[in-house]
Amino acid sequence: xxxxxxxxxxxxYGGTSVRDADRIKNVASRILRAAESGKRVVAVVSAPGDTTxxxxxxxxxxxxxxxxxxxxxxxxxxxxQGMSLLAMAIHELGSRVVSLTxxxxxxxxxxxxxxxxxxxxxxxxxxxxxxxxxxxxxxGFQGVSADDNITTLGRGGSDLSAVALAAVxxxxxxxxxxxxxxxxxxxxSVAEKAFRIERITYDEMLELASAGAGVMQSRSMEVAKKxxxxxxxxxxxxxxxxxxxxxxxxxxxxxxxxxxxxxxxEDQVKMSIEGIPDRPGIAAEIFGALAAESINVDMIIxxxxxxxxxxxxxxxxxxxxxxxxxxxxxxxEREMGAExxxxxxxxxxxxxVGIGMRSHAGVAAKMFEVxxxxxxxxxxxxxxxxxxxxxxxxxxxxxxxxxxxREFCEE
Amino acid sequence: xxxxxxxxxxxxYGGTSVRDADRIKNVASRILRAAESGKRVVAVVSAPGDTTxxxxxxxxxxxxxxxxxxxxxxxxxxxxQGMSLLAMAIHELGSRVVSLTxxxxxxxxxxxxxxxxxxxxxxxxxxxxxxxxxxxxxxGFQGVSADDNITTLGRGGSDLSAVALAAVxxxxxxxxxxxxxxxxxxxxSVAEKAFRIERITYDEMLELASAGAGVMQSRSMEVAKKxxxxxxxxxxxxxxxxxxxxxxxxxxxxxxxxxxxxxxxEDQVKMSIEGIPDRPGIAAEIFGALAAESINVDMIIxxxxxxxxxxxxxxxxxxxxxxxxxxxxxxxEREMGAExxxxxxxxxxxxxVGIGMRSHAGVAAKMFEVxxxxxxxxxxxxxxxxxxxxxxxxxxxxxxxxxxxREFCEE
Numbered sequence: 001x002x003x004x005x006x007x008x009x010x011x012x013y014g015g016t017s018v019r020d021a022d023r024i025k026n027v028a029s030r031i032l033r034a035a036e037s038g039k040r041v042v043a044v045v046s047a048p049g050d051t052t053x054x055x056x057x058x059x060x061x062x063x064x065x066x067x068x069x070x071x072x073x074x075x076x077x078x079x080x081q082g083m084s085l086l087a088m089a090i091h092e093l094g095s096r097v098v099s100l101t102x103x104x105x106x107x108x109x110x111x112x113x114x115x116x117x118x119x120x121x122x123x124x125x126x127x128x129x130x131x132x133x134x135x136x137x138x139x140g141f142q143g144v145s146a147d148d149n150i151t152t153l154g155r156g157g158s159d160l161s162a163v164a165l166a167a168v169x170x171x172x173x174x175x176x177x178x179x180x181x182x183x184x185x186x187x188x189s190v191a192e193k194a195f196r197i198e199r200i201t202y203d204e205m206l207e208l209a210s211a212g213a214g215v216m217q218s219r220s221m222e223v224a225k226k227x228x229x230x231x232x233x234x235x236x237x238x239x240x241x242x243x244x245x246x247x248x249x250x251x252x253x254x255x256x257x258x259x260x261x262x263x264x265x266e267d268q269v270k271m272s273i274e275g276i277p278d279r280p281g282i283a284a285e286i287f288g289a290l291a292a293e294s295i296n297v298d299m300i301i302x303x304x305x306x307x308x309x310x311x312x313x314x315x316x317x318x319x320x321x322x323x324x325x326x327x328x329x330x331x332x333e334r335e336m337g338a339e340x341x342x343x344x345x346x347x348x349x350x351x352x353v354g355i356g357m358r359s360h361a362g363v364a365a366k367m368f369e370v371x372x373x374x375x376x377x378x379x380x381x382x383x384x385x386x387x388x389x390x391x392x393x394x395x396x397x398x399x400x401x402x403x404x405x406r407e408f409c410e411e
Numbered sequence: 412x413x414x415x416x417x418x419x420x421x422x423x424y425g426g427t428s429v430r431d432a433d434r435i436k437n438v439a440s441r442i443l444r445a446a447e448s449g450k451r452v453v454a455v456v457s458a459p460g461d462t463t464x465x466x467x468x469x470x471x472x473x474x475x476x477x478x479x480x481x482x483x484x485x486x487x488x489x490x491x492q493g494m495s496l497l498a499m500a501i502h503e504l505g506s507r508v509v510s511l512t513x514x515x516x517x518x519x520x521x522x523x524x525x526x527x528x529x530x531x532x533x534x535x536x537x538x539x540x541x542x543x544x545x546x547x548x549x550x551g552f553q554g555v556s557a558d559d560n561i562t563t564l565g566r567g568g569s570d571l572s573a574v575a576l577a578a579v580x581x582x583x584x585x586x587x588x589x590x591x592x593x594x595x596x597x598x599x600s601v602a603e604k605a606f607r608i609e610r611i612t613y614d615e616m617l618e619l620a621s622a623g624a625g626v627m628q629s630r631s632m633e634v635a636k637k638x639x640x641x642x643x644x645x646x647x648x649x650x651x652x653x654x655x656x657x658x659x660x661x662x663x664x665x666x667x668x669x670x671x672x673x674x675x676x677e678d679q680v681k682m683s684i685e686g687i688p689d690r691p692g693i694a695a696e697i698f699g700a701l702a703a704e705s706i707n708v709d710m711i712i713x714x715x716x717x718x719x720x721x722x723x724x725x726x727x728x729x730x731x732x733x734x735x736x737x738x739x740x741x742x743x744e745r746e747m748g749a750e751x752x753x754x755x756x757x758x759x760x761x762x763x764v765g766i767g768m769r770s771h772a773g774v775a776a777k778m779f780e781v782x783x784x785x786x787x788x789x790x791x792x793x794x795x796x797x798x799x800x801x802x803x804x805x806x807x808x809x810x811x812x813x814x815x816x817r818e819f820c821e822e
Contacts, residue, residue: 021472061432062496063503070502073495073510077488084484085473091481092474099484104559148515
């Protein structure tokens with residue numbers, strides 16, 4: 001019997017979901033229930049618990065600069081352990097099961113060790129294993145290059161393995177199991193009335209992720225969007241019939257709201273270089289120097305003093321990159337003859353995200369009004385088609401989230 | 412430039428040799444010195460320290476009967492960790508190096524998981540890596556079946572990987588690094604004057620191994636013998652220019668001695684089933700029943716009481732199999748109408764081994780005389796072409812070794 005993609009479900013279990021024997025057995029039961037409900041299950045699994053950290057430590061005890069090819073070999077063993085242990089647990093429950101490494105599946109990547117990109121996935125081995133009645137467990141995070149070297153996919157790699165497999169298998173859905181039961185309208189520890197979002201678009205999810213909500217890597221979401229893989233974010237511990245958030249294309253199935261969620265990003269530092277002579281290419285010089293050091297810059301604002309003809313350029317970076325960014329800016333300040341560099345470490349970024357904004361005018365105005373009413377000063381603003389972000393003083397970050405959630409998300 | 416097999420040395424490092432970062436770095440330096448002396452090095456490595464035990468525990472925490480295919484996947488990660496860490500250490504010392512799994516090399520085995528047999532080894536990948544100037548690290552103990560499943564080779568599997576690689580590569584020598592600096596004429600803690608054997612034949616080594624001397628698995632030795640791979644047993648901690656034992660074919664290079672070594676096997680239990688009616692097929696019945704339970708029987712003696720026509724059959728087993736063997740014998744005793752089953756747990760087996768025996772008459776007589784002079788009673792005797800073994804009361808085991816070593820091995 002030929003399998004249809006719609007019969008297949010791809011599930012992904014992260015490291016915390018398989019961190020010990022009890023958790024592994026729990027995941028095995030969950031997979032078996034899905035199989036018993038008539039689905040053909042392909043489960044992608046990460047390295048158990050802190051395995052990857054321990055392997056990194058082992059490498060560090062040998063050398064501070066491990067060759068990437070060998071580090072990929074070492075790290076790939078974590079997922080192999082996860083997949084074989086999970087297969088044992090499923091076998092113990094009486095089902096047919098087979099585990100496959102990235103190389104055994106044929107997850108072909110380029111040769112960029114530690115950050116390889118998937119080029120092609122061979123589905124034959126998985127499909128024939130499924131057709132023989134097996135549950136198929138696949139090691140996440142890993143692939144194989146054309147010259148038969150083991151590669152890894154970088155941060156969030158197991159999500160990517162799962163999404164890519166769902167895409168090539170034409171699976172109806174890709175279920176991402178994690179330690180939260182879905183995506184929330186805001187952090188419930190900040191906005192008490194925050195609630196789980198039932199359905200959300202890829203674009204909204206991408207903006208939420210870039211605005212500070214964790215859950216899933218942007219790269220996986222982009223692949224899911226490109227191949228229309230419906231994602232379901234779920235808790236590996238909660239009852240599988242309840243909860244979860246579906247990430248999908250923008251269709252009429254989606255509840256029509258203006259703002260889908262409110263996020264707070266506390267890892268922001270505002271840097272300004274003030275009194276820069278107004279000549280072309282200054283901005284390119286500053287951000288070119290920062291990019292050369294791989295410093296990601298978030299919001300950027302340029303303002304000019306009308307009379308003096310001097311400019312101020314402000315932007316935000318994460319705390320981890322502050323030191324290096326400061327050194328670069330201090331150098332540029334002298335070079336350019338700028339007046340001074342100002343750093344404000346105590347700022348937060350609050351954002352509202354929603355595809356409804358596209359068709360609703362005045363959302364930004366409403367946001368600024370809410371903040372003003374709460375006496376929260378706005379230091380920087382940036383907008384995309386479906387997101388508005390404001391940098392506010394750190395002490396007001398949580399208040400801003402509460403007020404915006406009350407205004408846009410609560411009844 | 413085409414490599415000649417004689418330029419290649421295969422080295423094998425066991426788990427204790429790579430059990431932590433310091434040991435791994437030590438092995439890396441050793442490999443590099445061999446490479447700098449002009450050799451092309453292929454190093455086979457085991458799982459570091461107690462990794463394999465820990466993986467077995469992980470499997471046990473999931474199920475008491477892990478499917479062998481999945482257990483092989485799990486266990487194979489230990490050697491992958493060993494090989495990638497060792498490759499990192501070699502890279503750190505500035506040499507080109509590449510690690511290869513059993514599957515990457517192309518160590519093709521049958522599909523008997525956990526005890527696979529090597530069918531064929533593809534040398535192309537190793538040779539081209541060597542020709543590119545790499546030191547090649549190969550994961551021991553593992554291979555791949557024709558249907559691309561990971562297999563393991565069973566106990567002593569890394570030795571086997573090394574010997575088989577040396578055979579197909581036509582390597583001049585296969586160096587087995589372990590925690591002793593060679594094979595001794597006897598256990599030095601028993602016979603004070605025991606000394607390291609410089610050269611020994613495969614056959615002698617096989618007999619020594621079966622007579623209780625550890626060091627190397629018989630299976631690897633048989634492969635070495637079949638393919639004339641010269642083995643060198645060495646310590647991974649001692650100066651590599653000193654010590655070691657060469658295991659080789661019987662040639663004129665060998666020192667001519669009658670007895671190469673004396674061994675003591677303390678893991679012996681003597682079992683006797685007495686008063687068995689004398690009819691054909693009785694022995695087959697007894698040893699068939701034991702074999703059906705995979706109980707290895709060592710020495711066997713049948714004696715018959717002249718007047719009664721009743722037989723006694725005695726044999727030895729290891730302590731670990733005593734309980735099951737006893738149950739089988741008790742059943743057979745009733746079935747056969749035998750008189751009784753007698754068990755003596757306090758016996759040792761002392762053996763002398765040497766190819767010189769072939770051409771020297773009277774070696775056995777001399778052995779019995781030495782034991783008699785020391786008032787050591789002989790309970791059982793068995794002989795092969797190059798070995799004579801005697802079972803003696805346990806309390807005399809060490810004395811027997813001392814006396815025999817004095818007689819046959821000391822000046």
